[in-house]
Amino acid sequence: MMPHDWRPPTLTTPRLTLRPFTTADAAPLFEHARNPNVTRFTLWDAHQCIEETLAFVHDYALLRYREGTAEPYAITVTPDPRPIGACGCFWAAQPHQTMELGYWLAEPFWGQGLITEACHAVLAFSFAEYGPERMQARVIEGNHASARVLAKLGFRDEGTLRRSLFRRGKFDNVRMFSLLRDEWAAATAPAGKEARPEKRGR
Numbered sequence: 001m002m003p004h005d006w007r008p009p010t011l012t013t014p015r016l017t018l019r020p021f022t023t024a025d026a027a028p029l030f031e032h033a034r035n036p037n038v039t040r041f042t043l044w045d046a047h048q049c050i051e052e053t054l055a056f057v058h059d060y061a062l063l064r065y066r067e068g069t070a071e072p073y074a075i076t077v078t079p080d081p082r083p084i085g086a087c088g089c090f091w092a093a094q095p096h097q098t099m100e101l102g103y104w105l106a107e108p109f110w111g112q113g114l115i116t117e118a119c120h121a122v123l124a125f126s127f128a129e130y131g132p133e134r135m136q137a138r139v140i141e142g143n144h145a146s147a148r149v150l151a152k153l154g155f156r157d158e159g160t161l162r163r164s165l166f167r168r169g170k171f172d173n174v175r176m177f178s179l180l181r182d183e184w185a186a187a188t189a190p191a192g193k194e195a196r197p198e199k200r201g202r
């Protein structure tokens with residue numbers, strides 16, 4: 001357990017500020033979390049009332065911070081403080097050094113590259129801070145925009161876990177994607193310092 005007031009550090013990108021959630025975020029977040037277009041391919045259902053959004057902040061986000069998990073991050077468009085989505089990386093299997101990336105964005109903000117920008121920042125933070133060997137992401141089959149986001153971030157498609165998710169009364173196929181530590185390092189190496197294959201026979 002971390003001190004009760006531990007929070008993930010704020011991250012900034014050219015357009016966004018990613019910061020920890022507070023209970024004051026419930027009202028503006030509810031306006032987006034209530035949208036069934038947003039939840040079409042998510043594990044969580046569209047929020048029916050603001051209390052559900054408050055529970056997300058209070059019973060999920062703040063508990064994660066209490067564990068020392070830097071997730072979920074509130075996504076805001078600088079300098080507007082209102083949250084327009086969430087993203088972050090958490091341990092899927094710590095003994096195996098595997099983390100998982102998750103994200104969602106409010107519908108009015110789709111198609112501007114914002115989630116790719118946000119996820120790039122949380123990936124950089126999570127690889128640097130926690131050093132996982134593997135970052136994975138799961139996408140319910142049919143969520144083409146999400147698969148495209150992962151491709152833009154350098155993730156590889158590993159295949160489909162057929163009917164592995166029971167959701168809303170039916171089984172869904174789930175696509176598994178991953179990005180390995182050395183792939184991330186090679187993709188983000190400064191120009192002129194690309195990772196080279198190790199010399200052999202030394």
Ligand SMILES: CC(C)(COP(=O)(O)OP(=O)(O)OC[C@H]1O[C@@H](n2cnc3c(N)ncnc32)[C@H](O)[C@@H]1OP(=O)(O)O)[C@@H](O)C(=O)NCCC(=O)NCCS
Pocket residue numbers: 037038039040041042103104105106109110111112113114115116117138139140143144145146148149
């Ligand atoms: C998936 C989601 C996060 C994408 O956010 P976004 O900010 O629009 O993403 P970006 O703009 O960075 O990139 C989207 C890409 O998908 C592409 N795309 C969008 N709809 C698509 C579709 N139906 N088929 C194929 N590609 C599609 C876009 O053209 C873009 O690719 P490009 O940059 O090569 O043109 C957003 O739609 C969302 O929050 N959806 C609801 C929640 C969700 O599904 N979360 C993910 C769960 S795994």
